[in-house]
Amino acid sequence: MTTPEAEPEQGAPRPEERLEQAVRAAEQALIEFEIAVETFRVEVENFSRLHEQRLGPMYARLEELEAQILQARAARTGDPEDQRLADEARARLMPIPGVEELLNGWMDGDGLFPEASAMLTDQAVRPPQRVRPSEEARRLYRELARKAHPDLAQEEAERVRREEFITRVNAAYARGDEAELRELAEEWAAGPVPERRPSRAEELYARLEWLAQRKELLTRLAKELEEGAIGSMLRLAPDDPDRLLDEIAEQLTVQVGEREAELAAALGQS
Numbered sequence: 523m524t525t526p527e528a529e530p531e532q533g534a535p536r537p538e539e540r541l542e543q544a545v546r547a548a549e550q551a552l553i554e555f556e557i558a559v560e561t562f563r564v565e566v567e568n569f570s571r572l573h574e575q576r577l578g579p580m581y582a583r584l585e586e587l588e589a590q591i592l593q594a595r596a597a598r599t600g601d602p603e604d605q606r607l608a609d610e611a612r613a614r615l616m617p618i619p620g621v622e623e624l625l626n627g628w629m630d631g632d633g634l635f636p637e638a639s640a641m642l643t644d645q646a647v648r649p650p651q652r653v654r655p656s657e658e659a660r661r662l663y664r665e666l667a668r669k670a671h672p673d674l675a676q677e678e679a680e681r682v683r684r685e686e687f688i689t690r691v692n693a694a695y696a697r698g699d700e701a702e703l704r705e706l707a708e709e710w711a712a713g714p715v716p717e718r719r720p721s722r723a724e725e726l727y728a729r730l731e732w733l734a735q736r737k738e739l740l741t742r743l744a745k746e747l748e749e750g751a752i753g754s755m756l757r758l759a760p761d762d763p764d765r766l767l768d769e770i771a772e773q774l775t776v777q778v779g780e781r782e783a784e785l786a787a788a789l790g791q792s
């Protein structure tokens with residue numbers, strides 16, 4: 523007489539249930555990490571834009587003064603080594619060989635020709651746009667990233683759909699476009715909700731391995747952002763980056779004044 527197989531007790535967990543829970547937890551943790559990395563990337567990009575807008579002309583002025591000081595020194599001493607240093611400093615201001623030919627007479631080693639400068643100064647120059655996502659934009663972005671993130675897809679077609687959607691979300695967030703983020707939230711809410719199929723144990727293990735690899739990639743990206751010049755500066759004053767720019771601008775103003783005085787003295791001795 524054969525004994526029938528014992529059926530699982532009602533309410534007993536399936537063998538893959540703990541593994542599925544681990545995958546879901548890893549997915550959510552990865553999404554939160556990716557949101558943080560993307561948010562920091564946008565902050566670094568925006569701060570870089572503001573840094574260049576505010577301080578770029580001051581750095582350029584310091585480089586120009588350095589080249590003029592070296593040229594005045596070379597003219598005074600007649601030393602070939604001083605002239606070499608002056609030529610190198612001037613070359614750094616215009617690093618592209620043959621730029622005069624490329625620009626068809628618009629610019630030479632001393633900058634724009636007067637005619638070109640007169641033409642350009644009559645045109646309005648639009649400064650880089652200052653972009654800082656609002657708190658509501660941040661909330662909408664995080665909500666959309668959690669709901670529509672491609673890492674939650676189990677099928678390739680659904681992953682592609684999510685990737686295309688998240689690309690639009692990231693672009694709207696980078697612009698700080700709160701209205702577009704709101705429209706995207708409505709679009710996602712009205713869209714299809716894919717059915718989540720039960721996963722086999724082998725698929726779950728592969729999923730965990732992929733999530734670990736993705737986290738490692740994001741960790742390297744976050745490290746590069748943090749250790750970059752702009753990221754390092756931003757970490758000095760995360761709550762008030764404008765104050766940091768003001769402090770750097772004050773320091774550069776002092777340096778410009780010192781170099782201008784040095785140039786005046788060098789020219790006075792020539």
